[in-house]
Amino acid sequence: SREVQPEPSEIEIVPGLGIGGKEFVVVAGPCSVESQKQICETAEAVKQSGARLLRGGAFKPRTSPYSFQGMEEDGLKLLAEARKLTGLPIVTEVVNPRDVELVAKYADIMQVGARNTQNFALLKMLGQLDKPILLKRGMAVTIQEFLMSAEYILSEGNRRVILCERGIRTFETATRNTLDISAVPVLKQQTHLPVMIDPSHATGHSHLVPSMCYAAAAAGADGLLVEVHPCPEEASSDGPQSLRPAEFDAMMKKLRAFVEVT
Ligand code: PEP
Ligand code: MN
Numbered sequence: 644s645r646e647v648q649p650e651p652s653e654i655e656i657v658p659g660l661g662i663g664g665k666e667f668v669v670v671a672g673p674c675s676v677e678s679q680k681q682i683c684e685t686a687e688a689v690k691q692s693g694a695r696l697l698r699g700g701a702f703k704p705r706t707s708p709y710s711f712q713g714m715e716e717d718g719l720k721l722l723a724e725a726r727k728l729t730g731l732p733i734v735t736e737v738v739n740p741r742d743v744e745l746v747a748k749y750a751d752i753m754q755v756g757a758r759n760t761q762n763f764a765l766l767k768m769l770g771q772l773d774k775p776i777l778l779k780r781g782m783a784v785t786i787q788e789f790l791m792s793a794e795y796i797l798s799e800g801n802r803r804v805i806l807c808e809r810g811i812r813t814f815e816t817a818t819r820n821t822l823d824i825s826a827v828p829v830l831k832q833q834t835h836l837p838v839m840i841d842p843s844h845a846t847g848h849s850h851l852v853p854s855m856c857y858a859a860a861a862a863g864a865d866g867l868l869v870e871v872h873p874c875p876e877e878a879s880s881d882g883p884q885s886l887r888p889a890e891f892d893a894m895m896k897k898l899r900a901f902v903e904v905t
Contacts, residue, residue: 655775669695718735735754757779780823793836840868
């Protein structure tokens, strides 16, 4: 908490790149890794627009067991190829505790998804790694509970935790979830950890994503996690909320009115 550590934590990802410091950091990429062409094309495009890290899921926590579950290790290998091509570090999700070691071999940041925010066994394992963790807020998790989940990682010794608000469940159906934008200043007041916003899962509709990116910047977030796909209508997951590279580029240009982005 801020009481224990008053100054904000800047989390070093790779030398020269930190989250929670002066720079507003944008992470972008597809929901799922689908092919070499898809991930490499997306990585090059988002880098060109100013993204600092590449996202992409190789293990997918899908609502239906009949939906695409991810390319698993083949997907991790493609992410590593895209990293080699562009130099962008990788953010990817670990769903199952048994895959922690495997995912850690490839990831620069390990993502914990909203469905695993309170998977305490997984959090404790991640607490023993020497690797930054992007912890998403569960869709029915209060801010207090969210912070306790972060404590599960910190208390095991891993101090590099980044919080991510991705929308919570409310009665509203116009959006996929309801972005709790006020979570940014609340979290900023209560904790020294960096806070990011995921406007893609929060809204579920690509046309709503840019305005929530600007809102996140205006609210004081440390960065964004945005889904981008070269051809959203063909995406294996989350196409409707994915920006096309050109839309992402336009958003990044406008974002510069709110924050300094590289
Ligand atoms: C994702 O980032 O692709 C994802 C599954 O997000 P969430 O856990 O927030 O639903
Ligand atoms: Mn997704």
